[in-house]
Amino acid sequence: MGTRNIQFFLISVLFLCLSLKPHLSTGADTISVGQSLSGKQTIISEDGNFELGFFTPGNSQNYYIGIWYKKVSAPTYVWVANRDKPLSDSSSSELKLLEDGNLVLLNESKILIWSTNSTSDTSNSTVAMLLDTGNLALRNTLNLSVSIWESFDHPSDTWLPDGKIGLNKLTNKTQLLTSWRNSEDPAPGMFTLELDPGGTSQYLIHWNQSKQYWTSGTWNGQIFSLVPEMRSNYIYNFSYVTNEKENYFTYSVYNKSIISRFVMDLSGQIKQYTWLESSKSWNLFWAQPRKQCEVYALCGPFGSCNEAVLPFCGCLEGFDPQFPKDWNLSDWSGGCMRKTPLQCELGTTVIRDEDRFLHISNIKLPANPQSLAVLNAEDCKASCLNKCSCTGYAYGSDGCSIWHGGLLGLQQSSDDDSDIYLRLAASDLSGGSGSKKKGTVTWVIVGAIAGVITLLGFVIVLSWCWWKRGSVGTSQAVEGSLVSFGYRDLQSATKNFSEKLGGGGFGSVFKGTLPDSTVIAVKKLEGISQGEKQFRSEVSTIGTIQHLNLVRLHGFCTESTKRLLVYEYMPNGSLDSHLFHQKESKVLDWKTRYQIALGTARGLVYLHEKCRDCIIHCDIKPENILLDAELCPKVADFGLAKLVGREFSRVLTTMRGTRGYLAPEWISGIAVTAKADVYSYGMMLFEVISGRRNSEQSEDGKVRFFPTWAANKLIEGEEILSLLDPKLEGNSNVEELNRACRVACWCIQDDEAHRPSMGQVVQILEGVLEVNLPPIPRSLKVLAENHEDIIFFTESSSNQSTQGGSTSVTSSQTKSSALSLTMSSKS
Ligand SMILES: *[C@@H]1O[C@H](CO)[C@@H](O)[C@H](O)[C@H]1NC(C)=O
Ligand SMILES: *[C@@H]1O[C@H](CO)[C@@H](O)[C@H](O)[C@H]1NC(C)=O
Ligand SMILES: *[C@@H]1O[C@H](CO)[C@@H](O)[C@H](O)[C@H]1NC(C)=O
Ligand SMILES: *[C@@H]1O[C@H](CO)[C@@H](O)[C@H](O)[C@H]1NC(C)=O
Ligand SMILES: *[C@@H]1O[C@H](CO)[C@@H](O)[C@H](O)[C@H]1NC(C)=O
Numbered sequence: 001m002g003t004r005n006i007q008f009f010l011i012s013v014l015f016l017c018l019s020l021k022p023h024l025s026t027g028a029d030t031i032s033v034g035q036s037l038s039g040k041q042t043i044i045s046e047d048g049n050f051e052l053g054f055f056t057p058g059n060s061q062n063y064y065i066g067i068w069y070k071k072v073s074a075p076t077y078v079w080v081a082n083r084d085k086p087l088s089d090s091s092s093s094e095l096k097l098l099e100d101g102n103l104v105l106l107n108e109s110k111i112l113i114w115s116t117n118s119t120s121d122t123s124n125s126t127v128a129m130l131l132d133t134g135n136l137a138l139r140n141t142l143n144l145s146v147s148i149w150e151s152f153d154h155p156s157d158t159w160l161p162d163g164k165i166g167l168n169k170l171t172n173k174t175q176l177l178t179s180w181r182n183s184e185d186p187a188p189g190m191f192t193l194e195l196d197p198g199g200t201s202q203y204l205i206h207w208n209q210s211k212q213y214w215t216s217g218t219w220n221g222q223i224f225s226l227v228p229e230m231r232s233n234y235i236y237n238f239s240y241v242t243n244e245k246e247n248y249f250t251y252s253v254y255n256k257s258i259i260s261r262f263v264m265d266l267s268g269q270i271k272q273y274t275w276l277e278s279s280k281s282w283n284l285f286w287a288q289p290r291k292q293c294e295v296y297a298l299c300g301p302f303g304s305c306n307e308a309v310l311p312f313c314g315c316l317e318g319f320d321p322q323f324p325k326d327w328n329l330s331d332w333s334g335g336c337m338r339k340t341p342l343q344c345e346l347g348t349t350v351i352r353d354e355d356r357f358l359h360i361s362n363i364k365l366p367a368n369p370q371s372l373a374v375l376n377a378e379d380c381k382a383s384c385l386n387k388c389s390c391t392g393y394a395y396g397s398d399g400c401s402i403w404h405g406g407l408l409g410l411q412q413s414s415d416d417d418s419d420i421y422l423r424l425a426a427s428d429l430s431g432g433s434g435s436k437k438k439g440t441v442t443w444v445i446v447g448a449i450a451g452v453i454t455l456l457g458f459v460i461v462l463s464w465c466w467w468k469r470g471s472v473g474t475s476q477a478v479e480g481s482l483v484s485f486g487y488r489d490l491q492s493a494t495k496n497f498s499e500k501l502g503g504g505g506f507g508s509v510f511k512g513t514l515p516d517s518t519v520i521a522v523k524k525l526e527g528i529s530q531g532e533k534q535f536r537s538e539v540s541t542i543g544t545i546q547h548l549n550l551v552r553l554h555g556f557c558t559e560s561t562k563r564l565l566v567y568e569y570m571p572n573g574s575l576d577s578h579l580f581h582q583k584e585s586k587v588l589d590w591k592t593r594y595q596i597a598l599g600t601a602r603g604l605v606y607l608h609e610k611c612r613d614c615i616i617h618c619d620i621k622p623e624n625i626l627l628d629a630e631l632c633p634k635v636a637d638f639g640l641a642k643l644v645g646r647e648f649s650r651v652l653t654t655m656r657g658t659r660g661y662l663a664p665e666w667i668s669g670i671a672v673t674a675k676a677d678v679y680s681y682g683m684m685l686f687e688v689i690s691g692r693r694n695s696e697q698s699e700d701g702k703v704r705f706f707p708t709w710a711a712n713k714l715i716e717g718e719e720i721l722s723l724l725d726p727k728l729e730g731n732s733n734v735e736e737l738n739r740a741c742r743v744a745c746w747c748i749q750d751d752e753a754h755r756p757s758m759g760q761v762v763q764i765l766e767g768v769l770e771v772n773l774p775p776i777p778r779s780l781k782v783l784a785e786n787h788e789d790i791i792f793f794t795e796s797s798s799n800q801s802t803q804g805g806s807t808s809v810t811s812s813q814t815k816s817s818a819l820s821l822t823m824s825s826k827s
């Protein structure tokens with residue numbers, strides 16, 4: 001620090017001596033009193049991490065003063081001074097350190113646009129310096145530890161390592177992280193992140209500074225209670241500081257060579273990125289809220305959010321985007337406007353059809369309903385029709401609800417079975433068939449490019465998921481036994497896509513029957529980015545991947561922009577419905593579960609090792625394991641990542657699939673190997689054993705995490721039957737249960753070198769190999785050491801009798817942390 005001080009002092013003296021020359025030479029990291037920046041002049045932090053100067057975002061014509069990464073090739077602005085006061089020119093504008101010690105921005109006519117407003121008595125000895133953390137600081141040259149003003153105290157949308165986002169207890173003011181208005185306008189947008197102004201240790205996100213739609217939960221010393229994935233975080237050192245002046249969080253990156261940023265994104269999500277130099281792109285590895293459509297009013301009035309398409313926002317039928325330009329720049333907040341005004345709005349002079357209602361199903365109802373006490377749906381409809389301000393109604397088990405004005409927060413989702421009746425001018429009801437017509441949401445594809453901008457970062461990770469892919473012969477358009485279907489054929493086979501089986505990651509799936517009475521599952525791919533030729537060649541590659549434990553592709557359809565895949569039908573649905581929703585279906589017995597675990601593992605071995613174009617699945621979870629009539633497991637959705645485009649698929653897997661199946665290496669931004677599938681498989685195996693989700697949030701907001709509890713039981717040598725799904729009432733094969741628990745625990749080791757290969761997993765489950773006791777994975781240990789806030793599953797299962805089992809597992813002295821396998825004497 002001493003040398004830095006002296007060095008700095010010399011530099012500032014030098015500048016004071018040269019104060020006749022008001023502008024800066026290049027390469028400086030400071031602005032001294034009387035000096036200014038104009039035009040293309042910049043200052044650069046000492047180690048060359050950050051640069052400060054004028055910039056124009058995207059295609060914008062406006063100039064701003066900002067800080068960006070010097071070493072990152074994609075322009076990324078971490079701080080903006082004049083967010084909502086743009087300049088039209090940079091050459092005659094000035095960022096100047098005045099003699100009163102204030103850093104100010106003056107426009108062409110020397111009018112003050114922005115100022116640090118600092119009141120300091122050190123004026124003449126003040127200096128503005130850009131630090132290597134990305135912090136612009138006004139300091140006293142006579143004593144550099146005296147800080148007068150810091151950009152870190154006035155963040156824009158980015159929270160850099162070593163920065164803080166907190167609450168000033170003296171003024172009760174919080175620091176806000178505010179999204180940009182759109183991708184080219186840094187003015188404050190709709191979404192803000194702040195520490196709870198009420199004084200608790202939780203972060204909140206608000207829409208328009210009023211409606212809260214996300215909270216982190218309180219800090220327990222290790223993690224925020226509603227962000228359990230922080231347990232597997234070992235790149236950041238997060239800490240909470242509270243003193244009489246302020247409460248704040250700060251974080252640092254353990255490995256200083258990792259470039260990382262946290263941003264309140266335009267999408268209304270907070271996102272954490274790391275820079276991947278190898279691909280020259282930002283790698284998004286964490287976002288909250290996890291689902292894009294959980295962001296309140298993202299798509300504005302009369303907009304509708306759909307998790308499964310890009311862009312996520314669309315307009316309801318009868319509506320067009322209000323500000324198409326903003327939609328293009330990922331600002332959806334303006335929502336949609338009517339194509340045709342309502343009859344009631346036109347008054348009685350114009351004679352036209354009366355307003356009608358469009359029935360829209362599978363929708364999450366809008367915010368702010370008004371409840372009416374009416375007897376039936378007809379009265380509900382009439383009540384809405386009678387008021388011109390009423391734009392829609394719903395009549396269901398909760399009675400009658402009506403809405404006034406712009407509908408906010410509509411969400412199209414197969415998980416939601418609500419219906420709404422949307423008021424439209426008669427001419428906007430296509431077909432004019434009146435209120436009984438089943439509505440669809442028309443998706444206005446205005447923003448493909450806008451989406452791509454935010455997704456650039458995802459490209460690389462998925463490309464790791466495909467390796468050893470040689471070029472596929474494109475001349476033989478379709479090979480093997482794949483059938484090329486016409487769209488019409490599939491339309492009639494599925495009765496116009498009427499029987500929906502599910503809304504998987506890459507599009508909705510419908511049941512259908514071919515003329516020869518073969519039952520099929522038709523997947524309508526969404527967000528497809530490929531031309532026909534490439535699609536055919538990719539499909540033919542997937543078609544060659546055939547194994548008893550992989551879902552078989554029958555054929556496909558490609559017509560104009562439509563892309564569909566035709567699979568064999570799996571009458572027993574997906575594994576999650578059997579494990580977690582057992583009300584309707586029969587409880588899977590232990591033998592079946594073991595066969596499912598084994599079959600799934602065999603399918604993965606084939607994907608990883610045996611097929612010609614080897615692939616990593618990247619999204620192993622119970623939803624992607626389908627069961628045929630005999631409950632034989634088949635892995636679904638392999639190979640689709642490449643088909644729908646890597647960016648989209650990466651969004652889907654990361655944003656929705658973070659419920660604890662992702663391996664830690666996804667989070668650290670290093671290359672993903674087949675061992676990432678092994679990790680996800682291990683997590684899934686725990687769920688097969690316990691019959692419930694590994695990580696569940698209970699009503700009291702606490703997070704329960706099963707694998708930690710299980711790993712401890714296993715190592716302590718306690719009664720292993722207590723890990724078993726209570727619904728099985730202890731009926732299992734204890735030896736198999738023991739093997740399954742051990743293998744699951746080995747699979748979820750932090751270090752991928754410690755995880756077995758899928759081939760070894762199969763051998764262990766088959767009993768050919770024996771495996772030693774696993775250590776508790778490091779990231780789970782962190783949780784275990786912090787018992788008070790984490791509740792583990794303890795209820796009935798631990799009281800269970802041991803009947804049905806034979807030997808109980810005895811404690812082992814093996815403390816070795818390396819996977820060791822021995823040939824079983826049994827084989
Ligand atoms: C400078 O800013 C002032 C106040 O915002 C404005 O009236 C003036 O037109 C600006 N000058 C130029 C050249 O843009
Ligand atoms: C400085 O003060 C002016 C006038 O009080 C205010 O408009 C401006 O927002 C302040 N600037 C900063 C950076 O706080
Ligand atoms: C700061 O220095 C300038 C010239 O170097 C001088 O004119 C001015 O009076 C000084 N101001 C203060 C507050 O010392
Ligand atoms: C510099 O300022 C710090 C904090 O205000 C103070 O503790 C320190 O004694 C000062 N150093 C000198 C050399 O004045
Ligand atoms: C800040 O808030 C706390 C608790 O809400 C209150 O007790 C205190 O008086 C407030 N202080 C100021 C300066 O408003």
Ligand SMILES: *[C@@H]1O[C@H](CO)[C@@H](O)[C@H](O)[C@H]1NC(C)=O
Binds near residue numbers: 208210
């Ligand atoms: C946001 O809040 C402001 C002030 O509270 C209000 O005037 C404005 O209408 C709100 N914006 C929207 C889109 O509701």
Ligand SMILES: *[C@@H]1O[C@H](CO)[C@@H](O)[C@H](O)[C@H]1NC(C)=O
Binds near residue numbers: 237238239
């Ligand atoms: C984490 O940060 C805190 C506060 O900045 C520091 O005291 C602690 O030593 C850091 N821990 C590690 C392991 O670096």
Ligand SMILES: *[C@@H]1O[C@H](CO)[C@@H](O)[C@H](O)[C@H]1NC(C)=O
Binds near residue numbers: 256258
């Ligand atoms: C830090 O990260 C860099 C780049 O990702 C990597 O090469 C290096 O091995 C890491 N260092 C440590 C100590 O993990």
Ligand SMILES: *[C@@H]1O[C@H](CO)[C@@H](O)[C@H](O)[C@H]1NC(C)=O
Binds near residue numbers: 449
């Ligand atoms: C939106 O972007 C697309 C592609 O960049 C462009 O063709 C279209 O004209 C833009 N629309 C508007 C309204 O700016």
